Amino acid sequence: MSEQSAQRPLGAAAGSVVAMALGSAVGFLPGFIIVALRADLGLDYWQIGLLSTVNYGCTWLAMSPAARLTDRWGARRVVLLDMVLVAVAGGIAAAASSYSFLLVAGVLNGLGYALTNVGTNIVVKRSIDAQWRTAAMIAKSAAVPGFLALLAAFGPWIADRWHWRWLYAALAVGGALAALAVGRTLPDDRVARRTPPTRELPKYFGWFPVGAALMVAATVPIYLLSVPYLDESLGYTSTTAGVLVGVSAAIGVAVTLVIVLLSRRVGPEFRARLVVILSARSRLMWAIFGLVLYRIRLVMVLCVAMGAFIALLLLGGSVAVVIAMAGIVGTMSLQSARLGAMNAAVVERAGAAAARGSALAMGGYYLGTMASPVIFGALLDVGLSYRWVWLICIMLLGAAAVAYRLAGRLQPLDWSRWKALLSGRR
Secondary structure (H helix, E strand, C coil), X not given: CCXXXXXXHHHXXXXXXXXXXXXXXXXXXXXXXXXXXXXXXXXXXXXXHHHHHHHHHHHHHCHHHHHHHHHHHCHHHHHHXXXXXXHHHHHHHHCCCCHHHHHHHHHHHHHHHHHHXXXXXXXXXXXXXXXXXXXXXXXHHHHHHHHXXXXXXXXXXXXXXXXHXXXXXXXXXXXXXXXXXXXXXCCCHHHHCCCCCCCCXXXXXXXXXHHHHHHHHHHXXXXXXXXXXXXXXXXXXXXXXXXXXXXXXXXXHHHHHHHHHHHHHCCHHHHHHHHHHHHXXXXXXXXXXXXXXXXXXXXXXXXXXXXXXXXXXXXXXXXXXXXXXXXXXXXXXXXXXXXXXXXXXXXHHHHHHHHHHHHHHHHHHHHHHHHHHHHHHHHHHCCCCHHHHHHHHXXXXXXXXXXXXXXXXXXXXXXXXXXXXXXXXX
């Protein structure tokens, strides 16, 4: 870590949060203003859905080039470039006179979002101490659902009260302002490199994109199918179901922020000391509490925990809707946490090839994001019940945990001094 990078950890974290939030907005916004777009431009549902698919398809395709560009230009420049692309994409969409303009905006935004995904990972790795890195990654990931919750809450109202173009115009202005802010808050990491960056990844690293694809493929249906599930299977109206899922998403963001605060207060050395004290004479306790000392193991635990919450959603269909809602809240609460923990594990495991590693892992993530809606939609179209959908999601999360285990674990923290301290007290 360079001296300059180390001097601005808070600014680096804040800039990464803003960049992730704005970078994701253009891709998701069409779904929130679908009624206004259909009325104004005469679009079909599949055309509006295609806007998001094109956006994140371009993100997936641009991941590897984004890694190479980050290695060459530095993280600050590529994130700044994405904010410029957000401003341009927002401006094009705001002035759109036909569907093709929205497609062009989606392509530009999707290509730029790959830059921010890779660039912000590198910013966090090089600017923030290891003990705070996981918390910073979680906060960065939580920015996306947090900002989308605002768009979901106010986007339809603004589109109905004024016009949907104002939303894109606001994103264009926000992108321009964010570009200025990123230039001032993110450190110039180019000065940290004295030799060309290595692109060699550790053995078995290829399991990371597999785990990411399986993990996101299993959790996307929670966002896409929870409302129709409550409507069609549990007897709620679509309006009530939408409110319930919206409240669940808001609670999920709040829980994620609590996780960030706890991660910041309970540092790795405290966790190491806790493990030593609790587990000194018990192999079972080492097996249980030792999980918190490995970021990859933490991701595995989060996958299993999300599977358990989806099981509650499955059980709620035959027992009580309260149990189903607990499953939705729990899964959404862990969404950002598991992505942040995965990014932290990726940059640590990849070492000097962090840019390439981030691109590879997030490439798998966006492949799963694209494939999941189509696959699960097709399964429902052929007559598969929601119970089977949730069961498949649970199995995918179990497979994701196995894939992360195969990706390899990080070196444990050095807790020898805590063991020595404990021995001295006996």
